[in-house]
Amino acid sequence: MDASASAQGSGDPQEYCKHGVRGSKHVTWGMGFFFVKNSLDKCCLCGSSERLTGEHKIKRTGIAKEFGTDTMTIGTIGAKNSRLRYAQSPKSKAFHFRSKLCAECNGSRTQEPDREFDRLHTHISELVQDGNEPSEAFDSAEYAVGTQRFNNIARYFAKLICCHLAEIDAPRPIYISRFAIGSFMQNRMYLGVHRDWTFDRHVGPDGDRKYAAHGGLVVSGNRDTHALNGFHSTLTFGPVQYGFFFRLDWKELLELRLFHSKFYAWARKQVKQGTEQPLSENERKSLGL
Template sequence: MSQVKLLFQKYSSPQCILCGEQGILTREHKFKHAVLKNSFGDEKLRLGSKESFFEGKSKSIQSTSAKSLKFNTQICLPCNSSRTQPGDRQFDKLIEFLIDAEKEGLSPNSVFETKDFQVGSEGRINLLRYFAKLLCNFLSDANYPVPLRLSEFAICRSDDNCLKIGVEKMLIMHN
């Protein structure tokens, strides 16, 4: 087996892009469905580049469950549930904290000073697992091989973290 094969893996349907197993496959949302639903409710959404919005050429999306809001690549049911749930739950906590921080005028990065998100904490590791899962999906969707270190970290088969994160304020535009 070549050294490159040991570092990267490229799975294709009907295999899960995280573990390589076959089975019931699902498509992951590019943006967490609950966040989209809480942010936009039943409001019609539009998708496109900044330029397409200004030119009036953005695409209308019928709901927060639309296929265009999901990755094309697929992950198996165990990877989309039990294997990645700690990361999903910690991301939910992050969003909740950031909403509260904005209301209170706190820096978004203050989240990383709390015990649930401090460097080395289980919560921080689980949050990084969530972003590792997303990064694996983005890489696979772009037809790139996924680093095994990243996918195994995402599904809790390894504690070998290779990510670093921070949060900054963003300007959000509404129609």
């Protein structure tokens, strides 16, 4: 059985990793095969400290397309006390990751996945408008698993999960980040899309509430052993929720345990807490779990 705990807003993320604190100098592990330490003065995909830029938690083109410049609602689903927060415009700080990307990783290296996501979302919005299920998009040959289009979508979400991990000062998963920027070809991201439960429940009925949300970072693990097994997040535009996660393999877990022990201990604690105080039925539904 899997247990899940939301890492967003639970505990101080700086507690477990002194090296991740903003502005502090730190030594990068030279021996990391699968993970490397992140810091806020480095790109969270390639580690460069050149020309750092901010990344949006919720894609700005998606917001502009869906909502124009209207006032809108941002849900912080998965937070301990789930509440809707209001942002004044799509430029609000609430949309930005603290963690940074270098200009290349935020530009040419991820442009194709970015555009493919815009294209997919336009297609899915049309499906939904016509009364179809969003998941039908992945039933089409065009976006079938293993196609280039699918891989570009997976790369887009690989970037987002790396940003979410860096946001809580977790080490960078090297193969996931390389996949995001196109320098490693094997996809390990699992993707899903469906109607957003929160939207349908709270926003749908009155029709005119604009809604976008991200699910923070959810740590998943084994209910009995508290072993960590992966990371999960979501992204919602209006009625459409994308879910994405990757599983850690045993070599990665071993490296985390040996060389990133504070993060490993913290993540296991999240799993344990998630087992002792499981997410409520509503929280699980809001995360599409």
